[in-house]
Every structure is written in C-alpha cells, then in structure tokens.
Amino acid sequence: MSLAIGTETAVSRTNSILARQVATCASCTLRARSLCSGVPDGEISRLAACATRQHVSAGDVIFDEGEAADNVVTITSGTAKIFKLLPDGRRQITGFLFPGDFAGLALEGSYVYSAEAVTEVNLCRFGRHQLRGLLERFPKMEQNLLRLTVNELSSAQDQMVLLGRKTAAEKIASFLLMLSDRASHRDDEDISLPMTRTDIADYLGLTTETVSRTFTQLRKSGCIKVPDAGSVTVADRERLEGLAAGLN
Amino acid sequence: MSLAIGTETAVSRTNSILARQVATCASCTLRARSLCSGVPDGEISRLAACATRQHVSAGDVIFDEGEAADNVVTITSGTAKIFKLLPDGRRQITGFLFPGDFAGLALEGSYVYSAEAVTEVNLCRFGRHQLRGLLERFPKMEQNLLRLTVNELSSAQDQMVLLGRKTAAEKIASFLLMLSDRASHRDDEDISLPMTRTDIADYLGLTTETVSRTFTQLRKSGCIKVPDAGSVTVADRERLEGLAAGLN
DNA sequence: CGTAACGTTGAATCGGCTCAATAGATGTGG
DNA sequence: CCACATCTATTGAGCCGATTCAACGTTACG
Numbered sequence: 001m002s003l004a005i006g007t008e009t010a011v012s013r014t015n016s017i018l019a020r021q022v023a024t025c026a027s028c029t030l031r032a033r034s035l036c037s038g039v040p041d042g043e044i045s046r047l048a049a050c051a052t053r054q055h056v057s058a059g060d061v062i063f064d065e066g067e068a069a070d071n072v073v074t075i076t077s078g079t080a081k082i083f084k085l086l087p088d089g090r091r092q093i094t095g096f097l098f099p100g101d102f103a104g105l106a107l108e109g110s111y112v113y114s115a116e117a118v119t120e121v122n123l124c125r126f127g128r129h130q131l132r133g134l135l136e137r138f139p140k141m142e143q144n145l146l147r148l149t150v151n152e153l154s155s156a157q158d159q160m161v162l163l164g165r166k167t168a169a170e171k172i173a174s175f176l177l178m179l180s181d182r183a184s185h186r187d188d189e190d191i192s193l194p195m196t197r198t199d200i201a202d203y204l205g206l207t208t209e210t211v212s213r214t215f216t217q218l219r220k221s222g223c224i225k226v227p228d229a230g231s232v233t234v235a236d237r238e239r240l241e242g243l244a245a246g247l248n
Numbered sequence: 249m250s251l252a253i254g255t256e257t258a259v260s261r262t263n264s265i266l267a268r269q270v271a272t273c274a275s276c277t278l279r280a281r282s283l284c285s286g287v288p289d290g291e292i293s294r295l296a297a298c299a300t301r302q303h304v305s306a307g308d309v310i311f312d313e314g315e316a317a318d319n320v321v322t323i324t325s326g327t328a329k330i331f332k333l334l335p336d337g338r339r340q341i342t343g344f345l346f347p348g349d350f351a352g353l354a355l356e357g358s359y360v361y362s363a364e365a366v367t368e369v370n371l372c373r374f375g376r377h378q379l380r381g382l383l384e385r386f387p388k389m390e391q392n393l394l395r396l397t398v399n400e401l402s403s404a405q406d407q408m409v410l411l412g413r414k415t416a417a418e419k420i421a422s423f424l425l426m427l428s429d430r431a432s433h434r435d436d437e438d439i440s441l442p443m444t445r446t447d448i449a450d451y452l453g454l455t456t457e458t459v460s461r462t463f464t465q466l467r468k469s470g471c472i473k474v475p476d477a478g479s480v481t482v483a484d485r486e487r488l489e490g491l492a493a494g495l496n
Numbered sequence: 497c498g499t500a501a502c503g504t505t506g507a508a509t510c511g512g513c514t515c516a517a518t519a520g521a522t523g524t525g526g
Numbered sequence: 527c528c529a530c531a532t533c534t535a536t537t538g539a540g541c542c543g544a545t546t547c548a549a550c551g552t553t554a555c556g
Contacts, residue, residue, distance in 0.1 A: 084409050086494035092409040107395050112402050139387055146394045147355055153397060154360050156404035161332050161340040163411035164453030168512070197535060205412030210512055212536050229521085229535060246334035416544070445503060458544055460504050477503060477553085 038141025050130030062115035069106035071125040078121035093203040171204040173243035189234045286389025298378030310363035317354035319373040326369035341451040419452040421491035437482045
C-alpha cells in the first residue's frame with residue numbers, strides 16, 4: 001500500500017532536494033529538541049546529509065510493520081499514529097506522534113509496528129546506517145536517544161496501567177489530559193482531536209461506541225464541552241484530573 | 249516498608265563486601281550479557297567498583313515508585329516484578345524480571361514504578377552516578393543500554409496489544425509462551441510459575457478468578473496440563489501459539 | 497493441629513461490546 | 527445549489543465476557 005511514500009521514493013528524492021534539506025536543519029524549529037539536539041551547531045551539515053524531508057497526506061502509510069527498518073523518522077508537523085494489528089484485524093494504537101516525536105527505531109531488522117499519518121504530516125527520515133554513524137560520532141546524540149527512549153518506555157508503562165486497570169471514563173480523561181500536555185493548542189483548556197473515534201478507541205482498548213458514549217457522559221456531567229467531534233474544551237480540569245488518576 | 253533492603257543499607261554494606269563484589273563480576277554468569285557486556289574484560293574492576301550485590305527474600309521491596317532513583321539494578325537470580333499502583337490500590341504489573349533483566353533506569357529524578365521480589369532474588373545495584381561514569385567511559389555500554397531499552401519498549405508495545413485487544417484465554421496463552429521463552433525451565437514444555445494468581449491477574453489486566461478459570465478451561469481443552477499451581481506443561485504448543493497470536 | 501494465605505468454583509451482576517438505526521459531516525457531480 | 531453517496535459520530539437495545547461476591551478446597555507453616 002501507498003507506494004508513493006515508500007523508502008525508495010524517499011531515497012531517490014534525496015539528491016534533488018539536498019540543498020533544501022541543509023537549509024531546513026539549520027532553520028528547523030525542532031533543531032534543539034528530540035534527536036537532533038546532540039549534534040553541534042557547527043556540524044549541522046552532517047545531520048542534514050542523512051535526513052530526507054517528506055510530506056505525507058492524512059491516512060497515508062509512513063512505514064509498515066515487518067518492512068526492513070531502513071529509516072528512523074521524526075515528525076516535524078502534524079499528527080501520526082503507530083499501531084500493531086492482530087491477524088483478525090484487531091488493532092492496538094500504541095502511540096500518537098506529535099512534532100518532535102520519533103518512530104521506527106529498530107536497531108536492526110524490521111519495523112515492529114506500523115506508522116500512518118493522522119493529519120497531513122511533515123517528517124524527516126534518517127537513514128539507519130547514516131544515523132548509526134552520527135550516533136557514534138556524537139555520543140551526546142546517543143545519550144539523547146536513550147533519554148527519549150526511556151521516556152517513551154515510561155509512557156508505555158503508564159499506558160499499560162490505563163489499558164489494564166482503568167475504566168472507560170478514566171481512560172478518556174487520561175487521554176484528554178495527555179493530549180492537553182503533549183499536543184499544541186490555542187490554550188490549555190482547548191484540545192484538538194485530529195484522530196477519529198475509531199483511532200481513540202483503538203488507543204484506549206475500547207470501541208467507538210463506548211468512546212462516543214463516554215464523551216457524552218463527561219459532557220453531561222460538566223467535565224468537558226464538545227463543540228464538535230474534532231475538539232474538546234476542558235470545563236472542570238480538577239475533576240478530569242481526579243478521574244484520570246483513578247480517584248472517584 | 250521493608251527497611252532492611254533500602255538503599256542506605258545497601259550502600260552501607262558496600263565496604264564490607266567489596267572484595268567479594270570484585271570477584272563476583274569476573275565470575276558472574278551474566279558477565280557477557282545485559283548491561284555488563286560493554287565493559288572490556290581488562291576493566292572489570294571498574295564495573296565491580298560501582299556494583300553492590302544484594303540478596304532479597306520473596307515479597308521484599310527492591311525499590312518503591314517515587315523514591316530517589318539512586319540505583320539501577322540487574323537481577324542475577326530469581327524472579328522480580330515491577331508495577332504501578334492507582335490511588336485506590338488497583339495494580340498493574342508492567343513486567344516480570346528474570347536473570348539478566350534490569351530495572352530502575354530513571355536517568356534523573358525518582359523511580360517511576362516499584363519493584364519487588366517474587367521469589368528469593370539476587371541482584372546487583374549500580375549507583376546512578378557511577379553508572380553514568382561507566383557509560384561515558386564505555387560507549388559500547390551505552391549502546392547496549394539503548395538496545396536493551398528499545399527491546400523493552402518493544403515488549404511493552406506487545407503488552408499493550410495484549411491488554412487492549414486480547415481475550416482472557418489469549419492473554420494467558422501469550423503469558424505462558426512469554427514465560428516459556430524468557431525464563432529458564434527444565435525443558436521447553438515445562439513452565440514454572442513462581443508468581444501468584446494475583447500477580448498473573450495484575451500483569452494481564454484480569455482478576456484472579458478469571459485467571460484460575462482460564463487455566464481450567466485451557467487444561468480441559470487439552471492445551472496445557474497444570475500439575476500444581478506453580479507449574480504448567482504445554483500439551484499442544486501449536487494451539488497455544490495460535491491462541492496467543494489471536495487466531496481462532 | 498490451627499490458621500492464614502492462596503487457589504478454585506459457582507451464581508449473579510455489570511461494564512463494555514455487538515448489532516442496528518439514525519444523524520451529521522464531507523465531498524461529488526449534475 | 528441540490529441530490530446523492532460515503533464516511534464518521536451518536537444513540538438505543540440486548541447480550542456477553544469478565545467481574546464481583548461468596549463458598550469451599552488446598553497448601554504452607556508456626
């Protein structure tokens with residue numbers, strides 16, 4: 001699926017847009033964050049040399065589980081999701097990716113999950129071998145990567161608590177607060193939901209119907225407002241936080 | 249709880265058993281695995297110098313969520329569990345630890361989960377600051393640590409699929425096969441279950457009753473044998489693997 | 497032994513799921 | 527601009543898998 005954004009295409013584009021890539025790293029708003037902050041300013045060109053910028057449309061595949069893991073990607077704009085499938089089609093979304101997040105780190109072998117764009121996404125692909133070279137040259141970068149991976153692991157453990165032990169309302173409350181923290185919004189109380197109810201359900205281990213009903217219930221109880229399907233306003237943050245933490 | 253094995257005690261023991269520690273690293277059966285394999289043989293003493301061996305009894309605390317994360321520990325024998333609690337006592341076990349596994353990596357700050365011994369456990373505590381020194385001296389060690397953490401993250405994602413999308417029977421089947429892979433047993437078909445039904449339930453997002461009933465059901469259907477509560481024999485591995493993968 | 501902790505089994509309940517219908521949003525072409 | 531199709535979201539009714547509550551075995555141990 002989605003041949004247009006496969007690895008080969010990305011690589012073949014490398015030469016034609018190299019100049020733009022170099023410029024992009026230096027001016028990238030994520031320059032000081034994520035992976036890239038371990039590369040000294042004087043050596044940005046080395047970073048740019050192993051990065052390929054790419055634009056993908058909402059719904060497009062970024063990579064598929066099982067493919068050769070030739071790239072690590074970082075999201076520069078938009079929202080993506082990573083997920084795993086069971087043979088009969090049951091899906092678990094293991095994370096949403098926002099600008100600065102990375103995915104596809106499989107130190108060897110193949111991707112262990114799939115990634116797709118939720119909205120229009122701009123991303124940077126780093127070639128695996130080139131990235132390894134960078135990591136060896138700049139230990140600071142490897143330290144960053146370790147720190148980021150440890151943080152991801154910690155989030156994964158929080159998500160296990162959510163999936164294994166929280167009720168539907170607690171799951172939705174936790175999810176909204178996670179979005180409020182991690183994604184950027186007009187203000188603290190205003191959360192945008194770029195993903196569908198099905199995505200939310202597959203992230204929280206629920207069905208779309210239960211997600212929908214729980215939104216309704218939280219709305220009726222005055223915790224949140226739901227102006228439209230794509231946004232939520234926090235009306236009573238304290239109560240929402242209590243719910244998410246598992247009080248009540 | 250369990251003051252006897254707190255960090256202070258462990259540290260205060262350091263001097264008295266230093267000689268034994270040095271000897272232990274060189275002869276440790278895990279020498280070539282886990283964290284430690286990144287340290288050249290000639291420099292083992294540096295490794296030994298920041299490691300404190302400790303013995304804890306079944307049920308004892310290894311460290312508690314929220315404590316200052318002064319140590320990383322690796323299990324050298326026995327089985328441990330790591331878990332998080334919700335305020336009302338609901339518990340999610342996020343992993344079982346077997347020899348070679350490590351826990352407590354919080355690059356700064358405090359532990360984000362608790363760890364307790366399931367059986368009698370022998371472990372090695374590495375001081376955080378000393379470990380950081382080692383990592384900087386031996387980049388190979390940091391690479392190992394990254395590789396191990398990435399693998400843990402991958403397991404965590406598998407567990408999310410299990411918790412969010414699998415049925416009770418599929419969860420138990422997956423759990424048994426995980427144990428069969430990771431823990432050491434007399435043979436492939438023979439699995440020892442050192443943890444209680446409550447531990448299993450809290451790992452799989454179930455109740456003890458459901459765990460018990462599901463064992464019975466798998467036993468009656470001929471997938472497994474349950475000679476006693478502490479062990480399981482795989483009778484039909486193919487069917488168990490099908491179940492675990494989510495076929496059927 | 498007696499007692500406590502752990503495990504199993506049964507009966508009834510319930511939270512979330514399935515199935516089904518409706519409503520809203522988005523886009524397309526006439 | 528409307529008619530139509532499609533996709534997403536909401537709501538309702540009934541069901542089911544897992545939980546809760548309870549009783550009873552079993553094992554370990556002082």
